[in-house]
Amino acid sequence: MxxxxxxxxxxxxxxxxxxxxxxxxxMIAPEDGNQIYDDDSLNKDDFYKLLDSQSLKTSQxxxxxxxxxxxxxxxxxxxxxxxxxxxxxxxxxxxxxxxxxxxxxxxxxxxxxxxxxxxxxxxxxxxxxxxxxxxxxxxxxxxxxxxxxSSKFTTFIIPKNLETLKRGGRISSTAAALAKMLKIIPILRYNGSIDKENTARTYKKAIAHALNIIKKECKNIKVIDVAYSRFDQEDLDLIVKLIHDEGLTIGLYSELTNVICSHTGRETVALVGWRN
Structure with missing residues (x-):
């Protein structure tokens, strides 16, 4: 067969x-209502230009x-x-x-x-x-x-930049401003849908907190998968260092897909652990 x-x-x-x-x-829909196929004709640079300029919606x-x-x-x-x-x-x-x-x-x-x-x-x-x-x-x-x-992963999504979440109405302007002022970073649990797990006062602490939960829920884990949107290289290097400091190696390491970045924005990382 x-x-x-x-x-x-x-x-x-x-x-x-x-x-x-x-x-x-x-499909990705800019504010003008046009539908853009999320395929190879939409390169990453053009996608991020759209993302930086307006709120994007996605559809099936x-x-x-x-x-x-x-x-x-x-x-x-x-x-x-x-x-x-x-x-x-x-x-x-x-x-x-x-x-x-x-x-x-x-x-x-x-x-x-x-x-x-x-x-x-x-x-x-x-x-x-x-x-x-x-x-x-x-x-x-x-x-x-x-x-x-599909029931065997523990995943956290951590957005450092809240601008896209605010623009899309997924977080209020007041909450975004307060988070920025207090340097609060949301930690989002992903289990097929996205829910709030916790917050941390710095991005470094948010990464460490997520890794700690993954290690608890995925016993004896040695390898973690990482997906990321556009970051400064210094920030990406820090994420990699924090993972290695926890005694973990990186398996899959990939730029986040457009349909997720449309909602979470730049400077977002996803950490995935698998249970045996």
Whole structure:
């Protein structure tokens, strides 16, 4: 049986990372209401120019685009594993699952996984799916394996710069001003959706606090994955040093995907630990 893997642009790798991997773009909407495909035609420099100038919104892929991609893949493949952005961040999963279950042509051929993932979490999920396909697992089996895997990470997102959160209305101007004055850094827990975990008085303390929780929840962890938006190199070097000071090495190290940066902004880091 020949199986394709399909993900979306919440994945911050490349289609060439794995055999039979394909990527469908999510959408980014500037304030003028236009829809921009989040694909290779939107390079990082152009994306950050947009991000710095206005509030950005993101949305799921168009249903027609999803089905057109499925139809194209089913010409050459028997099954397609679709591993999109987390259901807690987008309607992409629910839309795709509905289409796969109601359209007769896709029943038993399209398998939609709730990955709970984005960015480097999706990279890990995709790597496992590719391994399971190589082991001749079926679409039904892979759905269950992804469900189990997606419950095994501890992740924190730490934004140093609150400007994008303020501009998008996710934090009030008063709260942002107060946080800046008092040098308060929010620590956000990510488990498929984003919730506030704690705060710290400096960015260094916020990183240390998150790493401490990850080490407690992921017993005997040795490797941590890191995703980041645009930072000064000095700040990135500090994050790396803090991780090494905790006795951890870095596995995946990748720039955050556009759909997350659209909401969190510059100077944001995500730290991911996996439980065995």
């Amino acid at each position: 020949k199986i394709a893997i399909l993900t979306d642009s919440a994945y911050d790798g490349k289609a060439s990372d794995f055999k039979d991997l394909y990527i469908i773009p999510l 892929s168009a249903p027609g685009d999803i089905m057109a991609m499925w139809d194209k893949l089913l010409v050459d493949y028997d099954q397609v594993i679709f591993a999109p952005i987390s259901s807690g961040l987008s309607g992409q999963f629910n839309l795709a699952r509905m289409l796969s279950e109601t359209e007769e042509a896709y029943k038993g051929k399209i398998f939609v996984c709730d990955t709970k993932g984005v960015s480097i979490i999706l990279q890990t999920v995709i790597r496992h799916i590719a391994f399971w396909i190589a082991e001749n697992k079926t679409g039904f089996e892979i759905l269950e394996l992804v469900k189990e895997l």
